[in-house]
Amino acid sequence: MVFLPVSKKDMQERGWEQVDFVLVTGDAYVDHPSFGTAIISRVLERFGYKVAILAQPDWRSTKDFTRFGRPRLGFLINSGNVDSMVNHFSVFKHRRRTDHYSPGGKAGLRPDRAVIVYSNKAREAYKDVPIIIGGLEASLRRLGHYDYWDDKVRRSVLLDAKADILIYGMGERAAVEIAEALDSGIEAKDIGWIRGTCVKGSVEDADSETIILPSFEEITDSKRRYGDSFALQYRNNDAIQGKRLMEPYGEKLCVVQNVPQPPLEREELDQIYELPYEGEAHPMYEKDGGVPALKEVRFSLTSSRGCFGGCSFCALTYHQGRELRSRSIASLVKEAEALTHRSDFKGYIHDVGGPTANFRHPACKKQLKAGVCKNKDCLYPKPCGQMEIDHSEYLRLLRELRDIPGIKKVFIRSGIRYDYVMADKDDSFLRELCHHHVSGTLKVAPEHVSQHVLKYMRKPGKEVFEDFSRSYRKINEKLGLKQYLIPYLISSHPGSRLEDAVELALFLKENHFIPDQVQDFYPTPGTLATCMYYTEEDPFTGEPVYVAKDLEEKKMQRALIHFHKPENRKLVQAALEKAGRKDLIPVLSDHNNKRKGRKR
Incomplete structure (x- = not known):
């Protein structure tokens, strides 16, 4: 295995006297392209730069930050694949007991607000070494932002981290341009022109x-x-x-x-994902049982970046952007073939996707010349007439992957946009999805059914989900398959009143849906929904938006979605009484009815 150096000894074995960059991360070191640290470090390596990895350093002193000596060009710092505050706290601000991005899932190996803490410690270690911050935490906090955990507006993380440059969005191109500028002798304070x-x-x-x-x-x-x-x-x-x-x-x-920065084109993405990743966590974590976050992505393929879905609660619009780019079929087949030669590969590809699995090309040709529309969404309130709705290339990709010797099954787990599926006049994708790419249950994300809430989510109306459910059921019946739908739902989203939560509960009851995953709305930096949560207004129209901030009401809204659970009986009854719907107490509080299973 040829991991990048994690110690002075590793440097010496490579014959390095000094590294160009020390890349500091809040995650364990996993050399897999699902991890930003792996991508940035391998891209810089490709351009001839010497990069050492400082994963989860002890932030209480400068000792770890001097492990490799003074870097020639600078420190590159990220908090990991997830914002450190989201990583550490639940939506109810309870500290999490595990960290899937740490060895053995152990919590407490990174600080709160990791980008700030690491940057200040690096500055303490070497006062005049350039500090460049990036990754999701820096990207979504690049300007003044509402911080849910402090319940106030915080400054740009660039200022609090005392960093020289902040890279936002997908940072490969910007990282290389910064490296070249520093390498040419330009001081960090004078590098002010680089896009992204x-x-x-x-x-x-x-x-x-x-x-x-x-x-x-x-x-x-x-x-x-x-x-x-x-x-x-x-x-x-x-x-x-x-x-x-x-x-x-x-x-x-x-x-x-x-x-x-412009999005990376297909050839550039292919080159990045074909770099010599080990595809593993560093061997130093074997004694701890490895890094849990790798398990889900070890045998998954990233096929695209960006998303034109436009969900208001998703930060991808702010981070990856709305203009989609995808990798070539040849590149993805090559990566899949390499997986089949691994001794631990059992024949199952866990996912082929990205932010949205069934998006493979920009929403329309206009975006390539004029950019994305400033005041119009691609899919909300309905698919734009300019949109090119076409699953044919994604189907070709899936078919070629299925035909590779050694591959038994190709799953799609990163989520599909069912409104995009229903807008496609050709049902080939849905038929092949049911026939080849579902393992008993398909997870989809209607998020809610109340039109009042869906408007603020920027999601399609419930009738689209109902149409999809019927089509999914009919196709599975024709195929002789017993396969079900599991809906992902969000409670207490901005705009959701108690009566909206009651409407959702009745829908679930009438359709025999038993949701496995319900997420109480989590106000994270960078999303439209978080802006509405904080301001209680729609920033584009100025109209007031109802926001459930009272803890008891939030618990009620969540309990209504899981009305079938006996432990929620009292909360459900209290919610119905508060909503003026006592008539529904026998309907939603009757636990003598047998659970009918997930909706087909």
Whole structure:
């Protein structure tokens, strides 16, 4: 195995006297392309840079941060694949007992607000070494943002981390451009032009193309101004139409967000995913039983990036962008064939997808020249007439993967957009999905059924889900298969009132759905839904949005979805009484009825 150095000894064995970059991460070191650390480090290696990995360092001293000596070009710092606060706390702010991105699933191996803590510790170790932060935590906190855990608006993480440059979005191209600039002798403070980055600057440097956002002081004092700022950021998160943004802090300082990087094209994605990853966690974790997060992705294939789905609760719009790109069929087949030669491969590919599995190309050709629409969604409230709805290439990919010797089954687990499926006049994909790619149950995400809530989620109406359910059932009946649907649902989403939760419970009861997974809405940085949660307004229209913030009501909304559980009886009855629906108590509180199983 040829992992990148994790110790001074590893450096010496490679004959390195000094590394170019120390990449610090809050995750355990897993050299698999589902982990951002693996991708960035291998990309830099490809361009000739020497990278050492400092995974989950002890942040209580500078000792680990000096392990490799002074890096020649700088520190690259991320918190891991997940925001460290989401990683550590449940939606009810209870500290989690496990960490799937740590060896053995052990919790407590990274600090809260890891990007800030690691960056400040690196600065303490080497005062004048450039610090570049990136990854999901930095990307979604790149400007002033509402922080659920502090329940206040926090500054750009670039300032609190005292970093020189922040990379947002998918950072491969920006990381290489920064490395080349530093390698040429340009000081970090002078690298202010690279797309997909945020740097410190002055409002005096604004040109006619720059948009000055409401100041940090304004968005702290006024929720309306916070919403205004979010709307401007949302509409300028595109590589073609987006403008440079400046967020002032006081009279002189500002955080400058440069225009986003264009999405990587197919050939570039192929090259990145074909780099020499080991596909494993570092051997130093074997004594702990490995890294649990690798289990789900070890035999999965990433086929695409970006998502034009536009769900308001999803941060991908802000991080990966709405313009989709995919890998070639040849590249994915090559990766799958390599899996079949592994001794631990049992013949099952766990997933072939991305943010949305059945998206394989940009929503429309217009996006390639004009960028994504600023004031229009691709799928909400219904599929745009310009959208190219076509599953044919994805079907070709799945068929070629199924035909590879040594592969028994190819699953699709990363989620499909059923509204996109139903908009396709050709039902070939749905038929082959049922026939070849489902293992008893298919998980789909209607999230809710109340039109009042779906409007704020930017999800299709319940009639689309009902149509999909009927089509899925009929196809399985024709195939002679007993396969079921499991709906993913969100409780207490902005806009969801108690009466909406009652409507959802009745729908589940009438259709014999028993949801396995229910997520209480979690306000994470960077999402439209979090903006609505904080401001209690729609940032694009200014209309008021009801938000359930009372803990007791949140518990009631969640209990209504799991009305069939005896332990929820009292909460369900209290919720129905509060909603003025005592008439439904016998309907939703009768636990003498046998559970009828998941809806087919």
